[in-house]
Amino acid sequence: MSTTVLTSTIPTSGVVPLKLAPSSSRTSPDMTATTLGSLYPRAAEAVLHRDFALAHSIIASAFAILHPPTSHFNLPDQLDGQRCKWDILRIILETTVFSAPPTSSDPEAMPAPLRANMMLSAASLIATLYTRSQRLFTPSSSNQKPSVAYLPARMVVALDNASLKIDCPEAASHMTEDWLGKRVEVEHIYRDSEGYEAVVELYSLHVLPRMEGWDQAREFLVHEQELSPKARQRINESLDALQEEANELRRRFHSPRRPPVASPTPSPPPKSRSPSPSPSSSSTSSIDTTSTRTVVPNTPRAKQLSHSLTPMSSISPSPSSILPPPAVTSIPNGTPVSSSPISLPNGSSVRATPLPRAPRADPIPSTLSSSVSLRIPHILAMLQAYIRPYLTGSKVTFVIVLFVFPFLSLLFRLRRGRSRTNLAGSTATVANNKAVDDVRRRLRNREAGRNVLSVVWNEIYRSVADAVRMGGSGLV
Incomplete structure (x- = not known):
């Protein structure tokens, strides 16, 4: 007794006819699976390279031999995986053509079914794909209508992703809720815990948030009972992170854009110092800080002092050397400054030049900050300032x-x-003109x-x- 095997030949015209070849060791489902397995890489490559005509031809040839299951008693059958692969590839092809149609100048180059899908709305296209998938997975022996209960979890995920791709989250929400309510009717669908977790994660993190249903997603996770505590916690944390990111983007989008305001560079605040137990703790030396940068007033005297400073960052006091108490001197603004020499470990000494410093409790004087921001006045401002006193009161x-x-x-x-x-030149005679010229010459x-x-x-x-x-x- 001999059996036959389906083999495929793909001509260059894009039409994929199938012919039978004799074989004696495999059953009919095995032959179908072998043929479909040999066609799938070519179809996937055609979809990837946007060769829509060839991809549609191969997919149509595959579904010519791929039928719904015959009975619901032996589910899932041997071709269940092939149904999922080819139906997902067909969904990807049709949603890609719908969302990004080709730019070909010849509209007849596109297959007629794909051109018909391009004329539909997004919701109508998803409804068509949803109904077709139900017919593909519902057993043909049952007398019931196509049911979503027979859809595998990965098919629900594929349909939801297709809905989100063409911006139709309402259809994805409807399909997911319908599947969650009817999946218990089919045993092998109900026992697929990993697929159920994938559907719930997609529904909670992508479908409902796309519809601004953040609270609805949290409420769904609270009442859901089949997820493990670890998976539920992970989904909740991801949901919180997504909502925080969405709120941050919304705040950036709606925040008013203020023009940049040019302001003078603020002077750094005085560094905080630890109190010293010595009686002269109110007087500070210019080397008490660990930084070599010092705030200096913008005056000629201060510039001379700043140029005469010596960096002290390389000095590390030895515990064995004891520094004498600094001698305190006073400067014109009343701030005591230390000018005592500092002994280095090699025996040499360095004298720090005293700098004028503001008192600790008092803020930076306003005259100092204003003197930094002064600019050369404009000539018009000088004239206004000079004339203004003469325009007041009795002046x-x-x-x-x-x-x-x-x-x-x-x-x-x-x-x-x-x-x-002008009057004399227009009315005078020749004799008068001579006299006028004489008068003008004398004048x-x-x-x-x-x-x-x-x-x-x-x-x-x-x-x-x-x-x-x-x-x-x-x-x-």
Whole structure:
């Protein structure tokens, strides 16, 4: 008695016909599994390289020999794994075409079923995939309708991921809740604890948070009874971390963007010092700190002092050497400063130059901080500061009399002279023009001997005299 085995040949045209070859050692499920196993790598490679026509052809050829289980008594059967692999690959192909369609200029190059899926909405596409998967895994011998209870857990995970990929979390939530309620009807589905944990984790950490159902996810984990305590704690911790990250991103997105404000560089605060038991604890030396950086006022005297400092970070006092009490001197601001020499281990001594320091309890003086931020004033600011005292109170009249009136008088005289010159030039005869030229020549010679200063002084004198005369007559 001989049996037959299905073998496949894949031509270059993309159509994958299947033909039978004789064999004598394998049963029909084994033949189907062998054929499907040889086709799967080629189909997966076609999906990976976005050769959608070839991938669809291979998948269609595979499902031509891959049928639903015949009875629910021997579940899962030998082809259950093949059904999961090929159905997941088909879901990946169709959701990829839906979310990222090819840019081919020939629409007829795409297979008709894939073009039809592209015309559907996201919810309709997921509903179609969901119903088709139920028909594939529901036994054909039962008289019931296709049921989600026969779906393996990894198929639910694949359908949920497809829903999230095309931004349809509501469909994923509906499928997961339907499966969780009916999985107890099929024994081998109910006993798959690892698959159940994967579905619950995806539902709690990705499906519900995508719908802003953080509280609903926590409530579900509280009432859930099949997870182990360790798995439940892990999912809860992951949920808290995801919510904290989402809240942080939301705060960054909604926080108002403030423009950067340019501010002067703040001076470092004075270092904290431990109290000394000696009577002169209020006076501190410039080498009491372990850092060589010292805050120095921005004055010429302070710059000279800062250049004369010697770094003391390399000095490490020996326990055997006893330093004498420092001699305290006072500086003009009243702050005591130590200037005693320090003995080094090799016998030499170093004298630290005293620096002016502010008292500990008092903050940095405002005059010091303001002197650092001073800049060279603009010429306009200098003019405003110079003129401002003359524009207050009774000095306004003085400015008007001294500056405004002379300027207006000079301006009016110039304009009147121009108007007279234009009128004379337009109406005079030839004889008068000669006389006018003589007069202009004499006036020009007379004005040439007078400098600008005398003209301005005469105008000022005339204006002041007019103002005094008007004030005496009561006009001002």
